[in-house]
Amino acid sequence: xxxxxxxxxxxxxxxxxxxxxxxxxxxxxxxxxxxxxxxxxxxxxxxxxxxxxxxxxxxxxxxxxxxxxxxxxxxxxxxxxxxxxxxxxxxxxxxxxxxxxxxxxxxxxxxxxxxxxxxxxxxxxxxxxxxxxxxxxxxxxxxxxxxxxxxxxxxxxxxxxxxxxxxxxxxxxxxxxxxxxxxxxxxxxxxxxxxxxxxxxxxxxxxxxxxxxxxxxxxxxxxxxxxxxxxxxxxxxxxxxxxxxxxxxxxxxxxxxxxxxxxxxxxxxxxxxxxxxxxxxxxxxxxxxxxxxxxxxxxxxxxxxxxxxxxxxxxxxxxxxxxxxxxxxxxxxxxxxxxxxxxxxxxxxxxxxxxxxxxxxxxxxxxxxxxxxxxxxxxxxxxxxxxxxxxxxxxxxxxxxxxxxxxxxxxxxxxxxxxxxxxxxxxxxxxxxxxxxxxxxxxxxxxxxxxxxxxxxxxxxxxxxxxxxxxxxxxxxxxxxxxxxxxxxxxxxxxxxxxxxxxxxxxxxxxxxxxxxxxxxxxxxxxxxxxxxxxxxxxxxxxxxxxxxxxxxxxxxxxxxxxxxxxxxxxxxxxxxxxxxxxxxxxxxxx
Amino acid sequence: xxxxxxxxxxxxxxxxxxxxxxxxxxxxxxxxxxxxxxxxxxxxxxxxxxxxxxxxxxxxxxxxxxxxxxxxxxxxxxxxxxxxxxxxxxxxxx
Numbered sequence: 001x002x003x004x005x006x007x008x009x010x011x012x013x014x015x016x017x018x019x020x021x022x023x024x025x026x027x028x029x030x031x032x033x034x035x036x037x038x039x040x041x042x043x044x045x046x047x048x049x050x051x052x053x054x055x056x057x058x059x060x061x062x063x064x065x066x067x068x069x070x071x072x073x074x075x076x077x078x079x080x081x082x083x084x085x086x087x088x089x090x091x092x093x094x095x096x097x098x099x100x101x102x103x104x105x106x107x108x109x110x111x112x113x114x115x116x117x118x119x120x121x122x123x124x125x126x127x128x129x130x131x132x133x134x135x136x137x138x139x140x141x142x143x144x145x146x147x148x149x150x151x152x153x154x155x156x157x158x159x160x161x162x163x164x165x166x167x168x169x170x171x172x173x174x175x176x177x178x179x180x181x182x183x184x185x186x187x188x189x190x191x192x193x194x195x196x197x198x199x200x201x202x203x204x205x206x207x208x209x210x211x212x213x214x215x216x217x218x219x220x221x222x223x224x225x226x227x228x229x230x231x232x233x234x235x236x237x238x239x240x241x242x243x244x245x246x247x248x249x250x251x252x253x254x255x256x257x258x259x260x261x262x263x264x265x266x267x268x269x270x271x272x273x274x275x276x277x278x279x280x281x282x283x284x285x286x287x288x289x290x291x292x293x294x295x296x297x298x299x300x301x302x303x304x305x306x307x308x309x310x311x312x313x314x315x316x317x318x319x320x321x322x323x324x325x326x327x328x329x330x331x332x333x334x335x336x337x338x339x340x341x342x343x344x345x346x347x348x349x350x351x352x353x354x355x356x357x358x359x360x361x362x363x364x365x366x367x368x369x370x371x372x373x374x375x376x377x378x379x380x381x382x383x384x385x386x387x388x389x390x391x392x393x394x395x396x397x398x399x400x401x402x403x404x405x406x407x408x409x410x411x412x413x414x415x416x417x418x419x420x421x422x423x424x425x426x427x428x429x430x431x432x433x434x435x436x437x438x439x440x441x442x443x444x445x446x447x448x449x450x451x452x453x454x455x456x457x458x459x460x461x462x463x464x465x466x467x468x469x470x471x472x473x474x475x476x477x478x479x480x481x482x483x484x485x486x487x488x489x490x491x492x493x494x495x496x497x498x499x500x501x502x503x504x505x506x507x508x509x510x511x512x513x514x515x516x517x518x519x520x521x522x523x524x525x526x527x528x529x530x531x532x533x534x535x536x537x538x539x540x541x542x543x544x545x546x547x548x549x550x551x552x553x554x555x556x557x558x559x560x561x562x563x564x565x566x567x568x569x570x571x572x573x574x575x576x577x578x579x580x581x582x583x584x585x586x587x588x589x590x591x
Numbered sequence: 592x593x594x595x596x597x598x599x600x601x602x603x604x605x606x607x608x609x610x611x612x613x614x615x616x617x618x619x620x621x622x623x624x625x626x627x628x629x630x631x632x633x634x635x636x637x638x639x640x641x642x643x644x645x646x647x648x649x650x651x652x653x654x655x656x657x658x659x660x661x662x663x664x665x666x667x668x669x670x671x672x673x674x675x676x677x678x679x680x681x682x683x684x685x
Binding site: 076081083084087088091092094095098099100103217218220221222223230231232233248249250254257258261262265285288289291292295296299302303306578581582583585586587 | 595596601604605612615616619623624627628629631632635639642643644645648649651652653655656657659660662663664666667670671674677678
């Protein structure tokens with residue numbers, strides 16, 4: 001009876017969403033039961049048995065978060081050409097991973113990044129610095145993911161956001177705690193399939209509708225069927241007319257764009273939950289080829305996203321700008337209810353004035369800005385896109401399931417890094433080396449469970465600045481891990497003194513700069529007034545998002561300078577570096 | 592079974608690896624930071640024939656990603672070959 005009432009209240013979109021979500025969740029749980037981890041090696045690195053194609057898919061799902069799936073196309077559609085910093089920044093890092101990091105770390109063969117840093121720099125304090133960085137970076141990230149799960153639940157199923165977070169927690173708890181890396185890997189493979197299907201199906205539909213070309217990547221360079229102009233020219237034209245500035249022109253400073261792209265690339269290459277994926281493959285050459293697969297699978301979404309951005313932006317401007325409010329389609333009112341779309345009829349003429357309110361339009365007049373009556377949340381571009389384009393209900397439901405898959409897969413990968421860092425790097429390697437295999441596995445499971453709880457708590461009570469905190473994670477990874485690992489492999493002379501100083505100063509500088517500009521409230525409490533977070537006040541015009549690139553350069557300079565001024569590392573370490581550089585068989589050894 | 596490679600063979604392997612790294616990373620830098628950021632406005636004056644893409648815009652939002660894929664693919668092939676050269680026919684590195 002209750003069930004019937006519940007079903008009767010649901011509109012068809014909700015029905016589809018619920019159905020697709022339930023089917024995918026059942027698949028994830030089934031996989032977790034099938035892939036239960038029996039040893040610490042399976043729990044940490046899936047027993048080194050993952051084929052490179054599967055690892056590529058899992059890495060792609062691990063890497064593409066709620067932000068990539070839900071927000072990125074929306075951000076690009078607002079900033080236009082400058083959106084390239086995310087597109088290149090979040091893919092270019094894989095070139096560095098494949099060429100400079102993954103094969104060597106896989107050959108080193110231990111379980112974690114702190115393991116490598118601890119052994120290469122022959123010191124447990126180096127290991128602890130690395131563990132603290134890994135835990136901090138992963139936690140900042142995972143809170144955002146849990147929140148993403150809550151948002152999808154609340155928008156599509158009208159479930160309370162907090163309950164949404166709890167459902168997500170329960171699910172991740174089940175398959176991360178039980179299956180460990182092995183369970184996570186194969187659920188991520190399934191999640192990749194769900195999310196890529198959910199992203200590309202609407203993109204293809206809309207590409208056909210607007211341009212007649214079924215491939216979105218080509219479609220957004222083609223002619224707009226309704227007007228006969230090239231789609232990009234048309235979008236440039238309308239954008240300029242409405243005072244947003246041309247879509248295909250940039251507005252950010254070149255140095256800032258350069259630094260942000262660099263920080264995102266180097267951060268990608270230094271993020272522990274991405275690096276650890278390359279420990280899970282059978283052979284060193286599989287680490288290289290799985291990086292290729294990973295980028296291939298990521299590129300499918302990342303090359304479609306700028307197309308979706310253009311389609312969605314054109315559709316939105318065509319449908320909304322200068323039209324009568326009373327003639328808006330139903331989706332407009334639906335999204336108004338969620339608060340993501342806000343219309344305020346300032347001049348009471350019943351027409352939606354939507355006009356340039358972007359940073360791009362530097363010479364806008366205050367009067368123009370005051371005239372704008374529409375506020376659009378950027379997440380709408382992906383979430384409401386199928387509705388705006390009048391696609392069937394099941395496509396809308398699919399997008400919700402895709403958003404959930406993206407958030408859950410990333411959350412699980414991050415939680416595993418945290419539990420490994422606690423159980424392996426802290427408890428086993430630092431405090432209690434005599435811990436038995438069985439007990440270590442138990443500690444790892446408890447740590448994973450604890451991490452889920454903490455992440456869930458922050459998902460329900462998010463810290464004030466979630467977006468700011470994510471920028472933090474990239475800056476930190478770029479300015480700490482990246483130089484330490486690169487020098488560890490490519491420069492035998494790098495020693496503990498140089499590298500630890502470099503890591504600490506690099507992180508310290510980056511963190512201080514971000515806190516100074518982004519957490520003004522915090523600074524005020526200790527009696528320092530931060531200037532406004534804008535280009536005139538920044539160091540060389542570099543925004544806090546890009547400062548990790550400078551932190552990394554400082555790290556490199558200090559690490560190299562101080563290593564040269566102090567005594568070289570012991571010969572065992574130089575030997576270890578050789579073993580990482582050359583195939584095992586060059587030493588007549590089997591793995 | 593092959594013999595353990597000589598120190599000279601290993602040095603040669605490493606030198607070749609570094610050369611390839613240098614070359615591929617130069618392309619990586621030129622395409623992403625060069626075409627996509629530093630010279631994007633100059634390239635935008637050129638339009639890819641038959642499409643609405645300005646060249647700089649295309650590199651910034653599409654082309655760079657395709658080039659990244661090619662770079663990794665080349666490196667995978669090169670290293671498999673270098674491994675075989677070093678180990679005499681068996682590039683199986685556990």
